[in-house]
Amino acid sequence: MPLAVQLHNVFRSRLIGAFWQRHGLRVIPTLQWSTPESFDFVFDGLPERSTVAVSTVGVLTDPVATALWRLGMSEALERLRPNLVLLYGLPMPDFDWRGTEWIRYENKTIERMQHGRMRV
Template sequence: MNNSKFTSEVLRQDPSLLRNSYPTSGKWDMPIIKKSEVDITGVKLIRADHIRRKDNRAVADKTVHFFVEDNKLDRYYDNPENYRLRLAQYAHVLTPDYSLYIDMPLSIQIYNTFRSRYCGADWQDYGLSVIPTVSWSTSESYDFCFDGIELGSVVAVSTVGGLRNNKLSKEEFKKLFLEGYWEMKRRINPRQVLCYGTAFCEMGEEVISVPYFETIRRGK
């Protein structure tokens, strides 16, 4: 037997390699996160890097967010199954917020969007209450960054870190953010929007804003 050929056949059937376990949408095959009938009014957030394997604190009403540095996110995509039980202790889970920088190649932006959707689809399949995090860069990203999210879903966005990471002025960031936000509303028509950070007044009444400093205090 040709061992190398056998190994290749086994690997091609491994879902962790192919990442083809869930239904997809769009030409880039983004895993679909199904719409959940959740209410995020009064939401309380906790950072993903603050959660514990067995959390004895009063956490059942908290929602886990992944608005953290990218180097802290790889573990969730590499082994999403390792975090199912840990995340199941909390009310809801956002999907990882992999960066979409304006000077990042589109191929990497597509991959980062896929990774976020895949984690959400995996955790939702396990029974967790998942809220998709939506990110975008320029209008070129609209071709993929809203895929995998059903119409009328509750979603999360962030206004934190955009100025520093994208090297934009405050006015440039606001313009770019709102253009993407309005495109998101047109394509997804979210029922509620969780905004991590200060929301812009132009974003609409469906936005529930959780200030950055408040999430840090609550997470401790």
């Protein structure tokens, strides 16, 4: 996506999160990035030493996406030092979490599709 669209999506995500927080909801930020050029704004404003969420869905089958995920997640660990990462999807093979605790949440839809049990 063009840089302007990426910036707008981050702005929109932060705005919605702030709105929900103002209305008493607990918000867990979802980490998303594109290339290293996005790192300066995608992690900006997120709390340090907190719980964050991240997804590997759609990443593990593409070598470029895998490399970018590894770069971005390493950067997030460095900048945000999260206490806990909620991981949606399969774990990234041999990824160094640098001692950060993480919990995996399964993607039931993808698993059903892979096992031929998807009902339309």
